[in-house]
Amino acid sequence: MSAVGYVAVGYGVTGVVLAAYTWRILARGRRLSSLVPKERRRWM
Amino acid sequence: MTTSAQVETAGRPRSTEDRLATTGSRFTRVLGVVVLLMLAMQLALALVISPPEVIQGEAVRLFYLHVPLAIAGGYLGVGLLAVGSIGYLWKRTIFWDLLAASAGELALVLTALTLLTGSLWGRPVWGTYWEWDPRLTLTAVLFVLLIGYRAMRTASTDPHLRARRSAVIGLLAAADVPLIRMSVDWWRGLHQTATLNPLNPSLDGMMLFTFFFSMVTFAMLFVWLLVHRFRVAWLEEQVADRALDEAIAQRRAEGQETQ
Numbered sequence: 001m002s003a004v005g006y007v008a009v010g011y012g013v014t015g016v017v018l019a020a021y022t023w024r025i026l027a028r029g030r031r032l033s034s035l036v037p038k039e040r041r042r043w044m
Numbered sequence: 045m046t047t048s049a050q051v052e053t054a055g056r057p058r059s060t061e062d063r064l065a066t067t068g069s070r071f072t073r074v075l076g077v078v079v080l081l082m083l084a085m086q087l088a089l090a091l092v093i094s095p096p097e098v099i100q101g102e103a104v105r106l107f108y109l110h111v112p113l114a115i116a117g118g119y120l121g122v123g124l125l126a127v128g129s130i131g132y133l134w135k136r137t138i139f140w141d142l143l144a145a146s147a148g149e150l151a152l153v154l155t156a157l158t159l160l161t162g163s164l165w166g167r168p169v170w171g172t173y174w175e176w177d178p179r180l181t182l183t184a185v186l187f188v189l190l191i192g193y194r195a196m197r198t199a200s201t202d203p204h205l206r207a208r209r210s211a212v213i214g215l216l217a218a219a220d221v222p223l224i225r226m227s228v229d230w231w232r233g234l235h236q237t238a239t240l241n242p243l244n245p246s247l248d249g250m251m252l253f254t255f256f257f258s259m260v261t262f263a264m265l266f267v268w269l270l271v272h273r274f275r276v277a278w279l280e281e282q283v284a285d286r287a288l289d290e291a292i293a294q295r296r297a298e299g300q301e302t303q
Contacts, residue, residue: 001167002102002168003100003101003102003103003168004102006103006106006164006165006167006168007091007102007103007105007106007164009164010106010109010110010160010161010164010165011087011090011091011105011109013157013160014109014113014157014160014161017153017156017157018153018157018265021153021269022269022272025067025269025272025273025276026066026067026272028276029066029067029068029272029275029276029279030066030067032276032279032280032282032283033066033067033279035279035283035286036279036282036283036286
C-alpha cells in the first residue's frame with residue numbers, strides 16, 4: 001500500500017469512529033433526556 | 045438495567061417535548077457548528093493545501109491527525125480524568141466523579157485512535173506497524189489502564205465505592221502521561237524528540253499553520269464531546285435516582301398494605 005493509502009485509512013477510520021461515538025452519545029442523551037423532567041436538566 | 049420510567053416511556057408515543065429533549069444547549073449548538081467548519085478546514089489543510097514533506101512524502105499528513113489526537117486524549121482527556129479523580133477523593137461529590145468518568149471514556153477513544161493512526165503512520169515511515177519503543181509501550185500501557193478504568197466503573201453497584209476505586213485507577217493512568225512525554229528524552233527509541241520548540245520550530249509556513257490549526261480543532265472537538273458526554277452521565281444519575289426513589293416508594297406501599 002502506498003503512503004496515500006495509509007493516510008486514507010487513517011483519516012477514514014478516525015472519521016468513522018468519531019462519527020459513531022458522537023452519534024452514540026447524542027442518541028443516548030436524547031433517550032435519557034426524555035426520561036428526566038426538564039427542571040432537572042440544568043443546561044436547558 | 046431497565047427502569048420503570050423507561051418501561052413507561054416505551055409504551056406511549058413520544059411527546060413533542062420528548063422529541064426535542066437533547067443534551068444540547070445554545071452553547072453546544074454554536075460550538076458544534078464551529079467545530080464542523082473547523083474540521084472541514086482541517087481536512088482541506090491537512091490533505092490538500094499543505095505540501096508533502098521532503099523525507100516522509102505524503103505520509104506526513106498523518107502527523108496532522110495523530111499528534112492532535114494524542115494531545116487531546118493524553119493531555120486533555122487524561123488531565124481532566126486526573127482532575128475529576130482528585131476532586132472526587134477530596135470533595136466526595138458526584139460532579140467530580142462524572143467529570144472523571146466522561147473524560148476517561150473520551151481519553152480511551154482518543155488513545156485507541158492515537159495508537160491506530162500511529163501504527164498507520166509508522167508503517168510507511170519506519171517500515172513497521174509496531175515496535176516496543178518506550179513511547180509506544182507506555183501509550184499501550186495507558187490504553188490498558190483506561191480500559192481498566194472503564195471496567196471498574198461497571199464492576200460495582202455502590203456509587204461511592206465505584207467512584208473511589210475508579211479514581212485510584214484514573215490517577216494511575218494519569219501518572220503514565222508524564223512518562224510518555226519524557227520517554228523520548230530519557231530512553232532511545234524510534235520516536236524522535238519533541239518536534240516543536242516554541243523558540244525554534246522545525247516546521248515552517250503552511251505545515252506549522254496546519255499543525256496548530258489541527259491542534260485547536262481537535263481540542264474544540266474534545267470540549268464539545270466532553271460537554272455532551274458529561275450531560276449524558278448526569279442524566280444517567282438522574283434516571284438511576286428516580287428508579288431508586290420509585291423502588292423505595294413501592295416498598296413502603298407494600299409494607300403499608302401488609303399492616
